[in-house]
Amino acid sequence: xxxxxxxxxxxxxxxxxxxxxxxxxxxxxxxxxxxxxxxxxxxxxxxxxxxxxxxxxxxxxxxxxxxxxxxxxxxxxxxxxxxxxxxxxxxxxxxxxxxxxxxxxxxxxxxxxx
Amino acid sequence: xxxxxxxxxxxxxxxxxxxxxxxxxxxxxxxxxxxxxxxxxxxxxxxxxxxxxxxxxxxxxxxxxxxxxxxxxxxxxxxxxxxxxxxxxxxxxxxxxxxxxxxxxxxxxx
Numbered sequence: 001x002x003x004x005x006x007x008x009x010x011x012x013x014x015x016x017x018x019x020x021x022x023x024x025x026x027x028x029x030x031x032x033x034x035x036x037x038x039x040x041x042x043x044x045x046x047x048x049x050x051x052x053x054x055x056x057x058x059x060x061x062x063x064x065x066x067x068x069x070x071x072x073x074x075x076x077x078x079x080x081x082x083x084x085x086x087x088x089x090x091x092x093x094x095x096x097x098x099x100x101x102x103x104x105x106x107x108x109x110x111x112x113x114x
Numbered sequence: 115x116x117x118x119x120x121x122x123x124x125x126x127x128x129x130x131x132x133x134x135x136x137x138x139x140x141x142x143x144x145x146x147x148x149x150x151x152x153x154x155x156x157x158x159x160x161x162x163x164x165x166x167x168x169x170x171x172x173x174x175x176x177x178x179x180x181x182x183x184x185x186x187x188x189x190x191x192x193x194x195x196x197x198x199x200x201x202x203x204x205x206x207x208x209x210x211x212x213x214x215x216x217x218x219x220x221x222x223x224x
Contacts, residue, residue, distance in 0.1 A: 040123075041216060041217075042120075042215055043204075043214040045213075058211065059115070090156055090157070099209065100145065102162065108156050
């Protein structure tokens with residue numbers, strides 16, 4: 001069954017700690033995206049990657065980092081520099097460029113501060 | 115950067131009533147996509163509109179793309195409790211990014 005798997009579902013971060021959110025897809029999609037969703041808000045783009053070993057900053061990249069070493073994996077690290085990390089994080093993928101193709105989303109990771 | 119605005123932010127209806135959400139862009143769009151997010155869930159793609167003035171239907175849902183390709187609407191006829199959720203429109207910015215509207219949260223009184 002193809003899809004996008006995000007883990008963990010819930011994550012708690014201590015002050016000064018970096019945490020990494022996992023995103024894996026078996027859809028053979030080229031493009032992958034990370035979004036942040038705050039309560040009652042839309043989706044804001046953090047980072048995106050159109051191809052392996054290449055990624056671009058989105059609108060709110062500060063305090064976050066990513067890697068794209070494999071086509072199927074696009075982990076997001078929330079660094080200690082991100083002062084307000086509490087949010088719902090969504091990973092998505094699309095066959096080609098997201099502007100012309102539907103984006104498929106994972107179930108998300110809810111990150112909170114301890 | 116480009117902005118995509120949605121109104122209303124919230125809408126509460128009685129089951130069986132109609133519902134409409136509107137999406138407006140600050141720039142002309144090559145296409146627009148619509149997504150639905152159920153409470154506690156993730157966004158799910160509904161449809162993409164490409165042509166000026168295009169109208170597409172999915173059962174009780176009617177999607178329209180404006181003639182100037184700067185606005186769009188989603189209309190639900192005779193809402194059901196399964197329609198509860200937040201509806202987002204999204205338009206392209208540049209060649210690689212989608213910009214999402216803030217969404218319209220629909221709640222329904224059964």
